[in-house]
Amino acid sequence: MGLGEQLTVVLHQTRSPDNLGAVARVMANFGFFRLVLSDPATYAFRGAERLAVKGEQVLERMAVARELPEALSECVYAVGTTSRTQLKGRVPLTPEQAARRLAEESARGRVALVLGGEQRGLSDAELAVCADVLVIPTSEVQPSMNLAQAASVLLYLCGREGAQPALPPEPEPGARMGTLTALGTRMNEVLLASEFLNPQAPEHVLREMERTLLRAKLTQREAELWLSAFKHLGRGVKRGASAS
Amino acid sequence: MGLGEQLTVVLHQTRSPDNLGAVARVMANFGFFRLVLSDPATYAFRGAERLAVKGEQVLERMAVARELPEALSECVYAVGTTSRTQLKGRVPLTPEQAARRLAEESARGRVALVLGGEQRGLSDAELAVCADVLVIPTSEVQPSMNLAQAASVLLYLCGREGAQPALPPEPEPGARMGTLTALGTRMNEVLLASEFLNPQAPEHVLREMERTLLRAKLTQREAELWLSAFKHLGRGVKRGASAS
Numbered sequence: 001m002g003l004g005e006q007l008t009v010v011l012h013q014t015r016s017p018d019n020l021g022a023v024a025r026v027m028a029n030f031g032f033f034r035l036v037l038s039d040p041a042t043y044a045f046r047g048a049e050r051l052a053v054k055g056e057q058v059l060e061r062m063a064v065a066r067e068l069p070e071a072l073s074e075c076v077y078a079v080g081t082t083s084r085t086q087l088k089g090r091v092p093l094t095p096e097q098a099a100r101r102l103a104e105e106s107a108r109g110r111v112a113l114v115l116g117g118e119q120r121g122l123s124d125a126e127l128a129v130c131a132d133v134l135v136i137p138t139s140e141v142q143p144s145m146n147l148a149q150a151a152s153v154l155l156y157l158c159g160r161e162g163a164q165p166a167l168p169p170e171p172e173p174g175a176r177m178g179t180l181t182a183l184g185t186r187m188n189e190v191l192l193a194s195e196f197l198n199p200q201a202p203e204h205v206l207r208e209m210e211r212t213l214l215r216a217k218l219t220q221r222e223a224e225l226w227l228s229a230f231k232h233l234g235r236g237v238k239r240g241a242s243a244s
Numbered sequence: 245m246g247l248g249e250q251l252t253v254v255l256h257q258t259r260s261p262d263n264l265g266a267v268a269r270v271m272a273n274f275g276f277f278r279l280v281l282s283d284p285a286t287y288a289f290r291g292a293e294r295l296a297v298k299g300e301q302v303l304e305r306m307a308v309a310r311e312l313p314e315a316l317s318e319c320v321y322a323v324g325t326t327s328r329t330q331l332k333g334r335v336p337l338t339p340e341q342a343a344r345r346l347a348e349e350s351a352r353g354r355v356a357l358v359l360g361g362e363q364r365g366l367s368d369a370e371l372a373v374c375a376d377v378l379v380i381p382t383s384e385v386q387p388s389m390n391l392a393q394a395a396s397v398l399l400y401l402c403g404r405e406g407a408q409p410a411l412p413p414e415p416e417p418g419a420r421m422g423t424l425t426a427l428g429t430r431m432n433e434v435l436l437a438s439e440f441l442n443p444q445a446p447e448h449v450l451r452e453m454e455r456t457l458l459r460a461k462l463t464q465r466e467a468e469l470w471l472s473a474f475k476h477l478g479r480g481v482k483r484g485a486s487a488s
Binding site for chain 1: 273275299369381382388389
């Protein structure tokens with residue numbers, strides 16, 4: 001399957017029906033149909049159809065998730081969009097690199113392009129759940145792009161990648177982010193209980209460890225292996241704690 | 245001067261303030277500030293400021309022309325955007341080729357990217373005054389893009405070209421389309437009077453001749469030379485007619 005079938009557009013904390021409709025239309029323009037709203041800031045999306053010219057099928061098939069990790073749970077790869085060029089220790093991809101990367105990763109399963117939130121962009125925590133981040137280079141005069149216009153640029157580039165012959169699918173399906181999130185939660189518990197992580201600020205070290213696993217491009221089977229390993233470690237640690 | 249200074253965005257028969265505002269914003273996003281409205285379908289553009297976030301300076305400097313040739317009169321090159329892939333005998337440029345071409349031609353003077361009209365796109369006659377036409381490849385499901393979203397894709401690509409070091413300016417300024425339009429009008433008169441053109445349908449042959457002159461990339465001086473030559477030819481033909 002190529003990028004056309006595998007790409008999911010995730011709109012985080014959408015509040016404008018106009019933007020939603022415009023994104024649905026440009027998705028249809030470039031042959032993409034999977035749209036997920038994550039933690040929408042409103043549910044009054046009636047108005048969207050007005051702008052979603054011939055994008056109705058995108059809106060009909062649209063899914064809604066309570067939070068970003070849930071929106072990404074079925075995906076093996078996600079790239080988050082940000083207008084900020086200063087990203088603590090992360091090197092942003094160019095739009096072209098991101099489109100190429102999405103096409104490559106689509107050989108392992110579903111991939112996500114994350115946009116939003118309309119007010120202040122994606123937070124560090126939200127970007128942290130994305131394997132990569134991308135920045136659309138803009139002028140200092142007006143660095144911040146409208147959501148639907150940023151989507152137009154990125155989906156045009158993804159459409160071009162989608163037009164290339166699809167890469168042969170990987171023999172093993174990639175780890176779904178839902179499984180990786182469960183793994184992260186379990187690692188957090190166990191590594192706190194074993195007094196490895198600092199209870200005051202566990203996130204930073206945990207995120208680093210999680211990112212290494214993302215970089216390893218685990219298969220779904222390997223991710224489940226890790227999850228089950230940490231379940232056993234958890235029981236072991238608990239036994240140790242009650243024994244002492 | 246680079247593409248940033250030389251690119252003029254021409255919106256033909258704009259009717260939506262929202263589109264105008266959105267285009268002004270994305271122009272500012274990518275560092276472009278020359279906007280011309282050609283034959284606007286309305287003048288009620290108050291609403292545009294609302295969407296032109298930080299694009300006000302684009303709207304303040306915006307010019308209005310009664311018709312497309314007037315909007316292009318100062319430009320040495322124009323590329324017209326169309327969603328139709330069937331173009332009688334004209335090979336459309338890809339968006340990337342068009343951006344490259346605009347950057348190259350900007351060494352000769354001002355260049356124009358023409359978009360619109362919102363209802364039915366640019367007519368054949370309107371596209372005929374553009375040296376080139378471009379098509380943004382879209383899916384059959386929804387081939388027609390929103391104006392502001394098409395502008396986003398094209399101005400992003402132009403912004404990338406603009407980021408390249410500007411080509412050295414040509415020693416001689418290129419022929420302004422205003423002069424070329426005057427030449428075309430004069431050629432039409434004289435070639436009809438001399439019974440070269442068929443009075444029933446002069447356009448087709450005339451357009452072909454005009455296009456060869458466009459292709460020749462005349463300097464302003466050469467264009468004025470041709471214009472003056474046809475003025476003299478006109479007088480000669482008139483004399484011949486009255487003599488007989």
